[in-house]
Structures are given as structure tokens and as C-alpha cells.
Amino acid sequence: MSQFTPTERTTLHRMPKRAAYDRAVVHAILDEGLYCHVGFTVDDQPYVIPTIHARLDDRLYVHGSSASRMLRNLKQGVQMCVTVTILDGLVLARSAFHHSMNYRSALVLGMAHEVIDPQEKYDALKAVVDHVAPQRWDEVRWPNEQELKATSVLRLPLEEVSAKIRTGPPLDDEEDYQLSCWAGELPLRLTPQMPVADSRLAPTIAIPSYVSAYQRPHHPKESS
């Protein structure tokens, strides 16, 4: 199935033309975004926490952190929203009102469960490392039993999902195009700087190319 089915909760009422439910589009956003924001509610107070995620097929895994403490008392799972946002640039219009940003975001709603099965947990943690830096897993020391126990991972199925995308130039009111104000886009990109070797690193250890030439998988998608 190449499309997620929009639900009442994932249907965009505002700017519906920015919505996308295409599976490949959603996957590309989840895969390119380095980290996510996890939302959950405790005693009527919502919390939004940044954490690292990874996708395996139609399953999203997130590092547990705060939410995992909740889960100890919620064996049936926890209602969660995971949002991944990639900022692509500023949109500078001729009027204050039409200023905007170009971005791609994916929103995943549903019931998250803590991953208990050791093999699934191991695979999820490998996926997280692969997500951040492909090839890295083969070079590092893998988690031992104690470390696996000390890490919590949550699984959220990709079922109720939507993406929201804005691309392109500012859209000004017709009468504003005559104004003498500069207008256009300022693209922004998350860019690697010079790597900093750990001070205890032996000088004989070369920097791997996946660090020195680091880049995210980049799949900009068109929208209207």
C-alpha cells in the first residue's frame, strides 16, 4: 500500500494542499530527520521531548527516556505523537502576513509500547545507530546485556500518519508585488562542520569517510 489512510485526526483542515499521505514521502522525512520530538501526556500536562528515532519498515522506534518511566505503569501502552521536522528555509514575503517557512514534517499518532523482546530491542538500537551514521555499527563495540537492560526503546507502528510540506517562493497578495521590498527564499541546511577527534584518540586512527563526508539522505519532495 503506497498511501497512509487519512483519519479525522491526521486530516489537515488548515492548508490542506500541504498534506501528504504518500508512504514514500513520509518514510523519506522520517529517515532524513536526525531526531524527533515525542509528545505524551501525564496528568493532563503534555510533554514534548527531543530524542532519536529510527524506522524499520512500518515501525518507528524511539529512545525511551522520560516516556519509558511512564510505561512501567502502563503495560497497555501510552498514547504518543512523534513528529519529525526538517526545516528547508525561510520564506520572506513582501507582507509580514505571508512570511512562512519551507519545511517537511511527519506526524505519527498512536499507542507506543516498550520493546521487551531482546532481539527486537537489539535490532532497534542497531537501526538507531544506522539512522544517525550508516556504517558506524560495524566499527563500534556492540551493546552487552547490561547496556541493553539500561536502554529503553519504544515502538510506534506507522499507521496513523501524515506529512506536511511547504516548498517554493512566497505567495504575496497581488497588489504587494509592486512593493520595493526584497522577497524570496533563504534555503537553510543542517551542515557538518570540521569533525573534532576525541582527545584520547590514538593519532594512528584515521577518520572514516562517513564522518568526514557526512550527509543526510536528502529527498526533497514537491508540493503545491
Next chain:
Amino acid sequence: MSQFTPTERTTLHRMPKRAAYDRAVVHAILDEGLYCHVGFTVDDQPYVIPTIHARLDDRLYVHGSSASRMLRNLKQGVQMCVTVTILDGLVLARSAFHHSMNYRSALVLGMAHEVIDPQEKYDALKAVVDHVAPQRWDEVRWPNEQELKATSVLRLPLEEVSAKIRTGPPLDDEEDYQLSCWAGELPLRLTPQMPVADSRLAPTIAIPSYVSAYQRPHHPKESS
């Protein structure tokens, strides 16, 4: 008062040494971060939506979008969490377990209210434009009454606030320092690319320096 008072809800239980409650540190994160993620709950389902914010003194303003629809039925306000995260880099350790990211995030909890007063709304919208691009406001067409009505702005007081910061190299287990794996930091920075002038822009209109030399206010803070 230079510190926010930690509450039960803003006290970090995990990695408490990464917590910061210093007002200047929190303000710097909110001011540097271009956008935020807003969390709110509807029918037990949390939602996390990216939007633009701005700070004026100890008030945080966010563009209403989805949450503003809720507010029409909630005159007393809505429980909200606004989180701003700035990713500073990857932390590549010698073990999978100790991989991390360097980041600065600020989390604001509380009751948000829709801004009704026209002057406060105007000032908040100006603050949002100033937040994204200082000096821009003076060049653009300002919002008219109709546009002000079509825009919703929420106000969240900066009262229950915390920041979380990680900086520095990976911290490996002592026995792993002998491994022949590269380790260190890969700093990441949101970097402006070449501006793209709107296709209908008159060629006589020069690009302003706040676009051609765009940069965020950058205040990296130390932590342990």
C-alpha cells in the same frame, strides 16, 4: 530573578547534570531556535506540531495553527508544552551505547491563552518576524486588520521552564578507549545557502544584508 524555579514537572531525573534553569541560558535557546514544537492534548491524544515562536521578556508567543482551534472552546486556556531544540552535533563514541548528540533544548510548560488584545497581538507578530529576521519588519507591509483577525497567536508565560544541554566529547567506558575505532564529535550547524530571489522581484531591488549574511544569534553554553 536569574533562575527559574524547578518544579516536580521540570526536574530532570535522568542525567540531572544536563539540566539548566538559568534564565539567560533558557532565553538564549528560545531566541536562537528558529522554530519550536508545540504539544497539546485532545481526547487523550497528544499532538506535536512545529510552529514559529518568539519571546518578549518572560512571555513566549506561538503561532496558533491547530491549537488555536481548540482554544475557541477553551476560553480558560489550554495545557501546553513548547519545546525548542538546537542540535549542535553528533557524539560518536567507541561503544554503540555511549553514542549521543550535543544539543540545547528548552521546555516550557503551562497554560496557553489566545491573545485577544489587538496591540499585544500586533506586538507578538512583530516579535515573530524580528525573531526570524531582525530588520525585516521595517521593510515589509505590516498586517492590516483583516490579516490580524486571520492570524491566531497564543501566549505562554515563562514560569515553569527547564533547559537541557549536552556538550563535549563522547564519554566511553574506560576499557573501550583502547579500541581502534574513531571517536569524537561531528558539529552540525544550520547554515544558510544561496538566497533565491522571487521570480517576480524587480532586478533593481538589492538583497538586504540580513538575508545575504543571515545568521542566528548563537550563544553556546557550557555544561558538564
